[in-house]
Amino acid sequence: MEKTIAAPPAIWQESIAKTVTFVVTEDCQLRCHYCYLVGKNSRNKMSFDIAKRTIDHLVENRDLFPDKAVVWDFIGGEPFLEVDLIDRICDYAREKMAREEHPWLHNYRFSLTTNGILYGTEKAQYFIRKNRSDLSIGVTIDGTPQKHDMHRVYPSGKGSYNDTASNIPLWIEQFPVASTKVTVASDDLPYIRESVLHLYAIGIKHISINVVFEDVWKDGDDMILEDELIGLADAMIGEGLYREHTCSFFSETIGRKRLDNNNWCGAGRMLAVDYKGDFYPCHRFTPFSLVNKKAPSIGNCFEGIDGNRLRPYLSLDLITQSPAECVTCDVATGCAWCQGANYDLADTETIYQRATYLCKMHKARVRANNYYWHRLRQGG
Amino acid sequence: MQYLIVILDRNSVPFCSYETGGRTGGLIPIDVLQKAVNFAVRNNLSINFLYGDEPLPPEYETAIEDADHVKMVSLRHAGRYPDAVFVVDGPADKEYIHLLENNGINNVILRIGRTQIGSLASAVRGLIGKFKRLNIILKDLHGMKDEDLLLYSGQLSRVRKIMEDEYRKKNFMEINAISDRVFLTNMNNCSAGTRHMTVAPNGKFYLCPAFYYDDEENCFGSLDGALNIKNPQLLELEYAPVCQRCDAWHCKRCLYLNRKLTCELNTPSREQCVVAHLERDQSRIFIDNIGTETGLTRQVSAIPPLDYRDPFEVLSDRSLSTLEKEEHFSGLLAKPLEGVSFKDLFRQIYSIDPQIIVRLKDLNYSPVDLENEE
Numbered sequence: 001m002e003k004t005i006a007a008p009p010a011i012w013q014e015s016i017a018k019t020v021t022f023v024v025t026e027d028c029q030l031r032c033h034y035c036y037l038v039g040k041n042s043r044n045k046m047s048f049d050i051a052k053r054t055i056d057h058l059v060e061n062r063d064l065f066p067d068k069a070v071v072w073d074f075i076g077g078e079p080f081l082e083v084d085l086i087d088r089i090c091d092y093a094r095e096k097m098a099r100e101e102h103p104w105l106h107n108y109r110f111s112l113t114t115n116g117i118l119y120g121t122e123k124a125q126y127f128i129r130k131n132r133s134d135l136s137i138g139v140t141i142d143g144t145p146q147k148h149d150m151h152r153v154y155p156s157g158k159g160s161y162n163d164t165a166s167n168i169p170l171w172i173e174q175f176p177v178a179s180t181k182v183t184v185a186s187d188d189l190p191y192i193r194e195s196v197l198h199l200y201a202i203g204i205k206h207i208s209i210n211v212v213f214e215d216v217w218k219d220g221d222d223m224i225l226e227d228e229l230i231g232l233a234d235a236m237i238g239e240g241l242y243r244e245h246t247c248s249f250f251s252e253t254i255g256r257k258r259l260d261n262n263n264w265c266g267a268g269r270m271l272a273v274d275y276k277g278d279f280y281p282c283h284r285f286t287p288f289s290l291v292n293k294k295a296p297s298i299g300n301c302f303e304g305i306d307g308n309r310l311r312p313y314l315s316l317d318l319i320t321q322s323p324a325e326c327v328t329c330d331v332a333t334g335c336a337w338c339q340g341a342n343y344d345l346a347d348t349e350t351i352y353q354r355a356t357y358l359c360k361m362h363k364a365r366v367r368a369n370n371y372y373w374h375r376l377r378q379g380g
Numbered sequence: 381m382q383y384l385i386v387i388l389d390r391n392s393v394p395f396c397s398y399e400t401g402g403r404t405g406g407l408i409p410i411d412v413l414q415k416a417v418n419f420a421v422r423n424n425l426s427i428n429f430l431y432g433d434e435p436l437p438p439e440y441e442t443a444i445e446d447a448d449h450v451k452m453v454s455l456r457h458a459g460r461y462p463d464a465v466f467v468v469d470g471p472a473d474k475e476y477i478h479l480l481e482n483n484g485i486n487n488v489i490l491r492i493g494r495t496q497i498g499s500l501a502s503a504v505r506g507l508i509g510k511f512k513r514l515n516i517i518l519k520d521l522h523g524m525k526d527e528d529l530l531l532y533s534g535q536l537s538r539v540r541k542i543m544e545d546e547y548r549k550k551n552f553m554e555i556n557a558i559s560d561r562v563f564l565t566n567m568n569n570c571s572a573g574t575r576h577m578t579v580a581p582n583g584k585f586y587l588c589p590a591f592y593y594d595d596e597e598n599c600f601g602s603l604d605g606a607l608n609i610k611n612p613q614l615l616e617l618e619y620a621p622v623c624q625r626c627d628a629w630h631c632k633r634c635l636y637l638n639r640k641l642t643c644e645l646n647t648p649s650r651e652q653c654v655v656a657h658l659e660r661d662q663s664r665i666f667i668d669n670i671g672t673e674t675g676l677t678r679q680v681s682a683i684p685p686l687d688y689r690d691p692f693e694v695l696s697d698r699s700l701s702t703l704e705k706e707e708h709f710s711g712l713l714a715k716p717l718e719g720v721s722f723k724d725l726f727r728q729i730y731s732i733d734p735q736i737i738v739r740l741k742d743l744n745y746s747p748v749d750l751e752n753e754e
Contacts, residue, residue: 260702296643308651312644314696315621320646347610350644352619 005376008206008246009177012109012136018067019111020058021272022051024085025077026288029117030160033151034185034212036341039288040077050277051089053301058271059096059104064305069107075272075283080118087127090134113138113181115152117160119167128174139164139171141180141204143195147188165202172203179206179246184225186216192228197235200245208248211365213341215357222364229368237375252373254334255366258327261317267339267351268298268313277301281313284340292344312351313339321352326359334369335362384425385578386416387589388440389432393454393467395489396570397519397634398590405432408581410439415603416579417447428452428465428576430589435460452489455479465489470496470519471503480510487513494520497531501538504555508546513554521634522641524651533658540662544670560630561663562680565716567623569633573615579603587615590636611645620646622653625709626691627683630663631656650690657689681716 026037026044055072058065072093074086090110097105110131116139118124128135141164142148149159171178180199184192192209199207211217211225229249236242236250265282272283279299280286287295298313299305319327321342326332336358339351346353390406408416420427427449433456436444444451451464458466458479465487466480480486488511492500500516507514516539518524518532540558554560560568572578572588579585580592584599585607591598601607613619615635623633623646633648641649664683671677688694694705717725729736 262702308641308649309643311622311642311650311692311696312647315647315692317621320619320621348614350611350614352614352644352646353611 004243006205006242006244006246008208008248009179012071013069013107016067017069017071017107017109018058018065019071019073019266019270020054021073021075021270021283022046022054022086022089023076023272023274023283023286024051024074024079024082024089026275027081028076028078028115029081029154030078030115030152031155032153034183036284036289037077038291041288044275044288045082046085046273046275048085048088048092050273050275050301051085052092053277054273055089055093055096057301057304059093059100059102061304062102068103069109070104071109071111074110074112078115078117079112080114080121080124083118083123083127086112087130090131108134110135111137113140115140115160116164116167116171120170132174136178137171137175138178139168139180140182141165141168141199142182142188143191144198147191147195150188150191151183151185168202168204177206178204179208180204182207182209184209184211186218186221189221189224189228192225193231193235196232196247197241200241205244206246210248210336211358211361213336213338213355213358214345215355217357217361222360225361226364226368229365230371233368233372233375237372242376249365250369250372251334254369255331256333257330258318258332261319263316263318263321263339264335264337265316265339268310268316271305273301279305281310282340284338285343289340290344293346293349296343296349316351322354323356326354326356331363331366334366335359381423381425381575381577383428383576384416384420384423385428385430385576385589386413387430387578387580387592388413388436389430389434390581392430392432392589393452394469394491394589394593395430395452395465395467396517396588396590397491397521397632398593398636399519401593403593405434406581407432407434407436407440409583410437410443412579412581412583412603413440413443415583417443419579419603420447426450431457431461431464433457455488467491468503468507471499474503474506477506477510480507482509484510485512487511487515489515489517491517491519494518494523494528497528497535500532500535501542504539505542508542508553509551511553513556515556518655521637521651521655522649524655529651529654529658532655533661536658536662537665540666544666547670547674556630557659558662558666561628561660561683562667562676564629565681567617567626567629567631567633569617569623569631570635571615571633572635573609573612587635590634594636594640614644614646620648622648622692622695625695625713626653626656627712627715628653628656628660630659648692650692653690653692657686661685681718684712684715 024046026040027042028040072090079086097108114137119139142152145161148161152160154160182195196207232247236245267281270282272280272286274280274286277300278297280295281298283289285296298309337354342353342355343351345355388408390403391400394400427447429444429449429451431451431453451461452467453461453464455466455468455473455476467489469491470493488507490503490507504514536557539555543555543558546553577585577587578589578592582596583603585601586592586599600609617624631652634652635645637652638648639645660683664685667676667680667682694700694708726737
């Protein structure tokens with residue numbers, strides 16, 4: 001009998017869309033332990049004028065931004081803290097694209113990622129109802145109450161699970177194919193299996209999950225990850241969950257030798273703008289995201305993009321930024337890196353030094369992934 | 381590493397695109413100079429000494445003569461050091477041209493600022509017969525606008541014609557911007573940090589003088605301690621994604637300007653690439669025009685025309701497939717090998733690394749499948 005295996009939802013116009021990320025606030029209700037936004041504060045909020053100038057620059061310079069589609073993306077901090085501003089920006093983007101008769105008017109999307117705490121508020125719901133047909137929203141929930149509350153906490157230390165989970169049914173009702181993003185650090189490795197299964201149980205069908213890129217991994221963590229993923233594989237197959245659910249730890253394309261020389265990350269093809277109107281290759285390069293390095297702006301909404309500063313990002317490939325063992329690695333496909341984390345962790349101010357702290361974790365994932373697909377091919 | 385650059389004076393003559401930032405004088409301490417010479421001797425390096433305006437005390441001259449070296453001095457002081465490489469700083473040094481001998485065999489560096497580009501060809505004409513090799517240096521590459529680059533292109537064309545006339549008269553001198561690309565088959569660039577490094581008057585090491593004059597904190601060690609260049613691979617061509625695909629082999633690939641303009645040592649600015657390609661194009665026309673009559677054509681590869689002036693445009697063009705880009709760049713890089721037989725090429729590949737032949741077979745052959753043989 002033909003086996004039905006669910007596929008993760010396609011990313012909207014992934015190969016042709018320009019993602020423009022507005023960092024509307026650097027504030028957030030939470031202080032998640034693993035969050036790379038180290039400079040959270042309640043001072044720095046985007047003004048409408050900065051957003052307007054950014055949209056004007058992008059829409060009025062088609063030759064510089066020839067992408068066939070656009071994603072107007074909103075991030076924080078917590079973007080729903082500034083939902084009125086976001087609503088106004090969305091209205092203006094639509095109006096500007098229409099006024100300029102820009103092809104993007106027929107190929108655009110609004111997108112935001114939230115911690116979900118304010119999802120059910122009247123203001124947020126008004127915004128969602130108004131923009132529903134052009135909108136995608138990701139809500140971040142990390143798994144079981146225990147795992148979620150280990151890291152996703154208020155400044156007081158109190159966990160945020162209940163405040164997020166209470167809005168999940170409404171979110172799923174409004175965005176049935178939405179997926180959540182789960183982040184895994186060292187101390188919550190033992191909770192991966194039960195957390196993924198918990199998220200499936202509360203109605204989330206697609207889970208994008210990754211281990212952090214930083215130097216946090218201890219001896220034996222790879223074995224814990226592998227054991228957890230083997231357990232998850234058994235549960236997904238044993239309970240037939242694979243028919244309607246996905247978990248990004250498992251993919252048929254990972255764990256092979258790489259035959260291409262492409263970069264993994266899209267930094268530079270994306271554009272992030274902060275509250276001052278400074279442009280960055282992605283939001284991970286903004287000042288409040290970096291611990292060790294000065295933020296490398298690539299222009300601003302007043303003067304536009306500095307083409308020279310963008311060149312290194314668009315020239316990145318596998319070989320010129322990777323250690324030799326990564327280039328020749330037999331299981332390299334699917335091994336991820338974050339350009340911003342690489343930059344922040346590098347020995348010099350460069351994006352051309354790849355951080356490889358998660359090497360053993362990737363290899364553990366590959367072994368569990370091999371097991372998962374082997375079992376599926378064997379008929380479960 | 382082949383040579384050391386030693387800055388003898390804080391206001392030493394700038395010989396490349398950098399400026400000394402109005403620094404006041406101050407000789408390198410004699411003990412630092414002696415340590416630098418000692419370092420060079422022990423590491424089998426020759427030294428390029430950068431002189432300032434003030435005459436050196438006798439003990440300095442003694443230390444300098446101890447080393448295998450080249451002196452680099454402003455043309456204004458040519459009388460003091462007749463064997464030196466002379467730096468001509470644009471029109472400001474015009475009044476000192478008479479200090480250069482006719483039929484001179486010195487190497488001369490001509491620095492031209494952005495506002496002086498229009499006088500480049502006449503400046504070169506004024507120097508003809510007074511050098512064996514002339515290096516043209518654009519001082520303000522980081523401030524170049526498109527109109528400046530256009531002007532440079534026009535002036536280069538005139539320089540190329542001057543050079544063609546000289547070659548017809550059997551005066552086979554070199555002018556970097558025209559002749560270097562003609563004779564090269566691989567990248568031959570500044571190579572700061574790999575072929576040379578710099579000792580400043582403070583006794584510290586820098587990739588080149590420009591890094592010292594930009595920020596004295598840019599050092600990577602001192603004569604009294606260990607050297608530690610972090611991420612040294614980024615100084616190598618193999619880790620420069622634009623440059624390794626490019627055939628403007630004479631390009632300076634200035635690491636300082638790379639860092640200043642693109643924030644990465646391994647990534648050239650648009651201005652750097654365009655200047656190198658304007659020069660490459662004049663080299664191409666130079667071969668076309670006088671290659672046959674001078675016999676050049678028999679000894680060098682023709683330079684193919686290009687429809688771009690910046691390889692980054694091709695590299696980052698998302699409308700081109702990976703295969704199309706590979707075909708284009710590999711064709712450019714392999715152009716000088718077109719006359720070599722496959723048999724010789726494969727023997728050479730084998731002698732370099734037999735595994736490359738193994739990998740080529742993997743790429744070109746699939747497993748035998750007799751059942752599906754048509």
